[in-house]
Amino acid sequence: MTGVTTAAAEPAEPQPGAPAEKPRRARGEQTRQLILETALRLFRERGYAETTMRAIAKEAGVAVGNAYYYFDSKEHLIQGFYDRNQTIHRAAAEQILAGEKDLAPRLRGVLHAGIDVNAPYHSFAATFFKTAAEPSSPLSPFSRESSPAREAAIAIFRDVVDGSTAKLDPELRKELPELLWLGWMGVILFWVYDKSPGQRRTRRLIDGAVPLIDRLVSLSRLRVLRPALRQVLALIETVRKDD
Amino acid sequence: MTGVTTAAAEPAEPQPGAPAEKPRRARGEQTRQLILETALRLFRERGYAETTMRAIAKEAGVAVGNAYYYFDSKEHLIQGFYDRNQTIHRAAAEQILAGEKDLAPRLRGVLHAGIDVNAPYHSFAATFFKTAAEPSSPLSPFSRESSPAREAAIAIFRDVVDGSTAKLDPELRKELPELLWLGWMGVILFWVYDKSPGQRRTRRLIDGAVPLIDRLVSLSRLRVLRPALRQVLALIETVRKDD
DNA sequence: GTCTATAACACGATAGAC
DNA sequence: GTCTATCGTGTTATAGAC
Numbered sequence: 001m002t003g004v005t006t007a008a009a010e011p012a013e014p015q016p017g018a019p020a021e022k023p024r025r026a027r028g029e030q031t032r033q034l035i036l037e038t039a040l041r042l043f044r045e046r047g048y049a050e051t052t053m054r055a056i057a058k059e060a061g062v063a064v065g066n067a068y069y070y071f072d073s074k075e076h077l078i079q080g081f082y083d084r085n086q087t088i089h090r091a092a093a094e095q096i097l098a099g100e101k102d103l104a105p106r107l108r109g110v111l112h113a114g115i116d117v118n119a120p121y122h123s124f125a126a127t128f129f130k131t132a133a134e135p136s137s138p139l140s141p142f143s144r145e146s147s148p149a150r151e152a153a154i155a156i157f158r159d160v161v162d163g164s165t166a167k168l169d170p171e172l173r174k175e176l177p178e179l180l181w182l183g184w185m186g187v188i189l190f191w192v193y194d195k196s197p198g199q200r201r202t203r204r205l206i207d208g209a210v211p212l213i214d215r216l217v218s219l220s221r222l223r224v225l226r227p228a229l230r231q232v233l234a235l236i237e238t239v240r241k242d243d
Numbered sequence: 244m245t246g247v248t249t250a251a252a253e254p255a256e257p258q259p260g261a262p263a264e265k266p267r268r269a270r271g272e273q274t275r276q277l278i279l280e281t282a283l284r285l286f287r288e289r290g291y292a293e294t295t296m297r298a299i300a301k302e303a304g305v306a307v308g309n310a311y312y313y314f315d316s317k318e319h320l321i322q323g324f325y326d327r328n329q330t331i332h333r334a335a336a337e338q339i340l341a342g343e344k345d346l347a348p349r350l351r352g353v354l355h356a357g358i359d360v361n362a363p364y365h366s367f368a369a370t371f372f373k374t375a376a377e378p379s380s381p382l383s384p385f386s387r388e389s390s391p392a393r394e395a396a397i398a399i400f401r402d403v404v405d406g407s408t409a410k411l412d413p414e415l416r417k418e419l420p421e422l423l424w425l426g427w428m429g430v431i432l433f434w435v436y437d438k439s440p441g442q443r444r445t446r447r448l449i450d451g452a453v454p455l456i457d458r459l460v461s462l463s464r465l466r467v468l469r470p471a472l473r474q475v476l477a478l479i480e481t482v483r484k485d486d
Numbered sequence: 487g488t489c490t491a492t493a494a495c496a497c498g499a500t501a502g503a504c
Numbered sequence: 505g506t507c508t509a510t511c512g513t514g515t516t517a518t519a520g521a522c
Contacts, residue, residue: 064515126379208481219468231454232455239447242444309507493518500510
């Protein structure tokens with residue numbers, strides 16, 4: 001409610017190689033994790049709305065006030081979910097990108113991996129999405145507070161593009177990662193609404209859209225399409241700036 | 244919470260020319276309207292979250308329970324907002340479409356008109372959007388309950404396409420209205436997040452995107468692009484069906 | 487700084503009397 | 505149809521213990 005951000009941006013573990021901080025107060029970090037994990041489990045088991053803060057506290061064996069000591073609100077617990085899946089997705093993506101040089105399979109692999117990570121939470125994710133959709137919410141993927149997470153996500157798609165052998169217009173190459181991230185947001189949106197068994201329609205969407213994107217990227221080098229490409233890039237430019 | 248739909252789908256007024264129903268119980272209909280109008284006014288004045296059901300009831304001079312008699316939940320009050328703006332948008336669109344035959348200005352006019360209608364409610368609409376974003380919500384633009392409203396909205400874009408002089412692939416012509424509606428949803432999404440003064444970035448988005456769409460629609464008739472167009476249409480087909 | 491226990495508040499929603 | 509009373513919830517407050 002207050003817009004104060006949680007400590008979720010802090011790394012969960014001291015990074016080896018990074019300047020070693022003094023050992024994080026293990027006590028608090030542990031309690032924090034306990035509360036978060038309990039909450040996520042209950043969300044998954046019962047749903048978000050049906051899980052009360054009282055239940056989370058009781059199940060975790062802490063007082064309600066303690067839960068609020070670590071998380072400003074019930075919604076802030078969702079940020080934990082967000083961050084965790086982001087991290088897992090990034091790791092899975094790196095695995096895939098290490099072994100593949102063509103743009104299409106790189107993109108396809110990363111998208112499917114993203115769905116894989118979130119799949120167990122499909123019903124809960126719907127509620128998560130509702131919360132994230134509030135533009136004023138710090139959880140919104142477009143908010144200032146999500147900026148680090150968003151940048152990290154875009155970085156994955158930068159890897160997808162930069163590590164590929166695809167030849168493309170230099171300006172398009174610059175914009176493509178953010179465009180792909182935007183497309184990824186669209187896929188997530190589709191997935192959240194996808195009620196088909198196992199969300200197979202989302203899988204089909206990915207399998208169909210990736211070759212299409214691949215083709216369009218190739219086509220964009222044709223002379224007839226240069227003006228259209230310029231127009232697209234100009235539109236992005238125009239819309240992006242605020243003045 | 245119960246998923247029970249309101250009576251919002253009922254026509255507010257008996258249609259002239261339609262088989263005349265016996266006069267609607269004026270008492271109930273009046274109370275209903277009173278509550279709805281009071282709620283929308285307070286939402287606009289104070290915001291959605293800040294307006295309590297108690298305040299709505301008090302301001303309307305009825306008991307809380309009575310408000311719940313007419314509206315299953317606070318969220319269901321939003322449906323009234325939704326329906327009303329839809330109606331106004333449709334009327335504005337018809338005005339524009341009557342006087343213009345080219346695809347681009349037709350589309351541009353309809354999109355700007357849509358923003359015009361919603362503009363006074365920008366901050367409130369953000370909350371509305373949050374609510375509508377919940378996939379299980381009957382207010383979701385993709386839900387079964389919204390189906391009539393959605394069809395009505397798509398119909399506007401069918402008018403945009405069918406009444407235009409643009410020549411296009413017959414299959415594309417069939418799909419274009421729904422695609423344009425989807426694009427319109429995207430514009431609304433952008434608008435909701437648009438914090439620039441007067442939401443001028445959204446206006447620029449429309450002004451930039453419409454000529455681009457117009458160009459792409461023309462280009463789609465080129466021989467080099469036929470396979471790509473087929474691919475797009477095939478993707479839509481694949482994704483749409485649930486089996 | 488971390489945590490407990492408990493009470494209290496305002497709100498959305500419901501029950502049941504009239 | 506309309507009311508009043510009441511419930512369960514998220515959240516806050518208080519007062520303190522380690």
